[in-house]
Amino acid sequence: MLHLVIMAGGSGTRFWPESRRGRPKQFLTLAGDESLIQQAAHRVRPLIAAEQTWVVTGAGHASETRHQLPEIPTAQVLLEPCARNTAPCLGLAALAVLLQDPDATLLVTPADHLIRPAEQFRQTVAHGAALLDQHPDASVLIGIKPTYPAEGYGYIERGAEFAGGYQVARFREKPNRETAREFLDTGRFYWNSGIFLWKASRLLDLLRQHQPAIVEGLDRLRPAWGTAGWNAALAAEFPRLPSISIDYAVLEPAASQGKVYVIPASFEWDDVGSWQSLPAVLGKDAVGNTTTGPICALDSTGCVIRTTAGHLVATIGLRDCVVVHTPDATLVAPRDDENALRKLVALLEERGLSQYL
Amino acid sequence: MLHLVIMAGGSGTRFWPESRRGRPKQFLTLAGDESLIQQAAHRVRPLIAAEQTWVVTGAGHASETRHQLPEIPTAQVLLEPCARNTAPCLGLAALAVLLQDPDATLLVTPADHLIRPAEQFRQTVAHGAALLDQHPDASVLIGIKPTYPAEGYGYIERGAEFAGGYQVARFREKPNRETAREFLDTGRFYWNSGIFLWKASRLLDLLRQHQPAIVEGLDRLRPAWGTAGWNAALAAEFPRLPSISIDYAVLEPAASQGKVYVIPASFEWDDVGSWQSLPAVLGKDAVGNTTTGPICALDSTGCVIRTTAGHLVATIGLRDCVVVHTPDATLVAPRDDENALRKLVALLEERGLSQYL
Numbered sequence: 001m002l003h004l005v006i007m008a009g010g011s012g013t014r015f016w017p018e019s020r021r022g023r024p025k026q027f028l029t030l031a032g033d034e035s036l037i038q039q040a041a042h043r044v045r046p047l048i049a050a051e052q053t054w055v056v057t058g059a060g061h062a063s064e065t066r067h068q069l070p071e072i073p074t075a076q077v078l079l080e081p082c083a084r085n086t087a088p089c090l091g092l093a094a095l096a097v098l099l100q101d102p103d104a105t106l107l108v109t110p111a112d113h114l115i116r117p118a119e120q121f122r123q124t125v126a127h128g129a130a131l132l133d134q135h136p137d138a139s140v141l142i143g144i145k146p147t148y149p150a151e152g153y154g155y156i157e158r159g160a161e162f163a164g165g166y167q168v169a170r171f172r173e174k175p176n177r178e179t180a181r182e183f184l185d186t187g188r189f190y191w192n193s194g195i196f197l198w199k200a201s202r203l204l205d206l207l208r209q210h211q212p213a214i215v216e217g218l219d220r221l222r223p224a225w226g227t228a229g230w231n232a233a234l235a236a237e238f239p240r241l242p243s244i245s246i247d248y249a250v251l252e253p254a255a256s257q258g259k260v261y262v263i264p265a266s267f268e269w270d271d272v273g274s275w276q277s278l279p280a281v282l283g284k285d286a287v288g289n290t291t292t293g294p295i296c297a298l299d300s301t302g303c304v305i306r307t308t309a310g311h312l313v314a315t316i317g318l319r320d321c322v323v324v325h326t327p328d329a330t331l332v333a334p335r336d337d338e339n340a341l342r343k344l345v346a347l348l349e350e351r352g353l354s355q356y357l
Numbered sequence: 358m359l360h361l362v363i364m365a366g367g368s369g370t371r372f373w374p375e376s377r378r379g380r381p382k383q384f385l386t387l388a389g390d391e392s393l394i395q396q397a398a399h400r401v402r403p404l405i406a407a408e409q410t411w412v413v414t415g416a417g418h419a420s421e422t423r424h425q426l427p428e429i430p431t432a433q434v435l436l437e438p439c440a441r442n443t444a445p446c447l448g449l450a451a452l453a454v455l456l457q458d459p460d461a462t463l464l465v466t467p468a469d470h471l472i473r474p475a476e477q478f479r480q481t482v483a484h485g486a487a488l489l490d491q492h493p494d495a496s497v498l499i500g501i502k503p504t505y506p507a508e509g510y511g512y513i514e515r516g517a518e519f520a521g522g523y524q525v526a527r528f529r530e531k532p533n534r535e536t537a538r539e540f541l542d543t544g545r546f547y548w549n550s551g552i553f554l555w556k557a558s559r560l561l562d563l564l565r566q567h568q569p570a571i572v573e574g575l576d577r578l579r580p581a582w583g584t585a586g587w588n589a590a591l592a593a594e595f596p597r598l599p600s601i602s603i604d605y606a607v608l609e610p611a612a613s614q615g616k617v618y619v620i621p622a623s624f625e626w627d628d629v630g631s632w633q634s635l636p637a638v639l640g641k642d643a644v645g646n647t648t649t650g651p652i653c654a655l656d657s658t659g660c661v662i663r664t665t666a667g668h669l670v671a672t673i674g675l676r677d678c679v680v681v682h683t684p685d686a687t688l689v690a691p692r693d694d695e696n697a698l699r700k701l702v703a704l705l706e707e708r709g710l711s712q713y714l
Contacts, residue, residue, distance in 0.1 A: 017671070296710060298701045307687070312713045314374070314705065316690035316697045323689055330664070330682050332689050333673035340673045344655045348671065353653060356669045 008111035026111035143190025149180035365468035383468035444606035500547025506537035
């Protein structure tokens with residue numbers, strides 16, 4: 001059976017002041033009527049029901065997750081006691097799912113990407129699941145056709161055609177602009193969306209082969225599943241697992257063995273990385289601003305302006321700025337300077353204003 | 358006895374979003390712990406008690422006035438049914454005060470100026486009152502020594518020395534920059550602060566002489582004072598009075614008769630005309646910003662940033678801007694562009710957002 005595993009470990013403040021340490025990006029409603037994690041859970045229905053949906057998130061986000069996704073069985077919200085990157089996260093998910101369904105196929109997706117339309121997503125997923133039905137030892141990645149020479153993404157180079165997709169020839173992490181341009185020009189490269197499909201048992205096999213320390217830790221955890229001792233066992237074992245991404249841990253070695261495939265996405269994808277990504281995702285109004293809530297923008301353009309219901313934000317003469325009002329904090333900043341926002345967050349900490357983070 | 362008459366008819370939105378139609382500048386706490394109108398009432402104590410303090414304001418501001426100045430007897434908050442400029446305003450005040458105290462001397466002051474220190478203000482007032490004791494038919498103005506060639510103020514040119522002050526030679530309204538510069542260079546000009554002293558009876562005499570229509574209207578009102586019919590009588594008579602300033606109506610003609618005097622102020626004065634006036638009034642922090650409330654300004658300078666308790670405003674890379682957060686509206690604008698703020702206010706009206714005005 002197909003299960004959805006939502007990786008919701010994100011903890012950033014790139015959308016401060018909307019995102020907070022206790023409420024990172026995946027819990028925000030940046031586009032549409034639902035938060036990104038709600039969209040991640042709901043876009044696969046009716047392909048995957050709530051009973052086959054799993055979330056792996058930080059222990060600090062348990063209540064927000066349950067609040068936003070009340071339909072998911074409580075035991076299927078897996079709480080990491082600390083962040084150990086994606087390989088331990090997915091190992092844990094595979095362990096838990098297998099104990100419920102030994103023949104499970106996993107659709108793994110980050111919680112904080114924007115994907116539209118849902119029908120197209122389900123179609124791509126169905127294609128991947130069909131490929132896995134025929135080739136149970138495959139790992140299937142969803143590749144995004146690049147639209148510009150992005151330097152910030154991982155790239156997948158495709159090889160030979162296979163079952164409506166391609167073998168993965170190799171992975172290339174964050175290239176420089178020139179290399180990214182070459183990738184784009186060849187037409188053979190995809191962005192790595194972080195969306196995967198594989199059999200849960202195969203994932204654990206690959207981890208056992210390439211990262212035995214992770215599986216040994218998971219094996220020690222296994223007897224505690226479903227018992228009152230689970231949290232204590234997890235708190236003891238999980239922090240000792242090596243912190244490594246699933247790409248480095250498993251996908252790259254498996255690709256060199258020829259068992260990793262990429263399927264080009266038929267949907268629109270955006271990882272909504274920062275305030276500056278919102279105009280592309282949400283569009284612009286007649287004067288070039290991207291706004292949410294009651295706004296009056298005079299002689300202002302290229303701005304992202306967001307506010308809460310009932311609170312007016314009025315701007316005069318702003319260019320390419322972000323103005324974000326939340327109930328307890330307001331940001332006015334250049335739209336395209338993520339580094340400055342990071343510096344600001346550090347400054348808030350330094351000045352003893354971390355109650356706003 | 359000396360009475361204080363506070364002219365609180367201001368209705369502007371130059372401090373939007375802090376100032377609103379229902380809560381204009383005089384009711385704002387822009388500097389110090391009290392609003393400007395509270396400061397206007399309190400800075401003359403113990404020279405003038407609450408029992409001798411009068412406020413003339415618009416009918417729409419009755420409750421805010423009583424809320425901010427609860428110690429003033431209710432009957433001494435005079436409510437204009439509509440704005441008719443300062444001559445009818447002061448005629449009304451003189452009428453009411455004279456009915457309580459036929460020998461009253463009036464200290465008239467705008468409600469929305471910033472004056473410091475209070476001791477120096479009282480000293481200047483005492484000087485003016487002493488002059489009036491000796492010369493009951495005088496009109497005494499407080500003149501402000503100009504600090505720059507302001508184009509927006511009225512100027513008073515002094516004549517011969519008289520009783521520690523000067524006779525007023527003439528009035529000059531809002532000069533151009535070149536003329537203002539000449540005024541400054543001669544050392545003989547003062548800004549007209551709008552702060553006056555005279556006997557209430559003399560004021561009515563002057564009005565009777567130069568603006569008989571105003572005094573005729575007031576005479577028709579007189580019998581209703583202290584009766585249940587006062588508001589109805591005021592609503593009938595007041596709107597019919599000519600709308601004219603006390604300067605044009607009385608002071609300029611009286612000056613040509615040689616009975617108007619100017620006393621140079623020994624206090625600091627600022628009419629706090631707009632957001633851009635705040636740095637001069639409140640000072641700047643180490644990086645050049647003028648802030649109120651919890652602020653974190655990164656790489657920002659020359660800004661006026663104001664917020665309410667508990668609401669953080671964080672800025673990055675702002676230059677010479679005003680950022681003002683209030684519970685239901687936030688402004689981000691260039692600091693020095695009053696015209697743009699006026700345009701914004703018009704735009705809010707046009708867009709059906711006048712609930713924020």
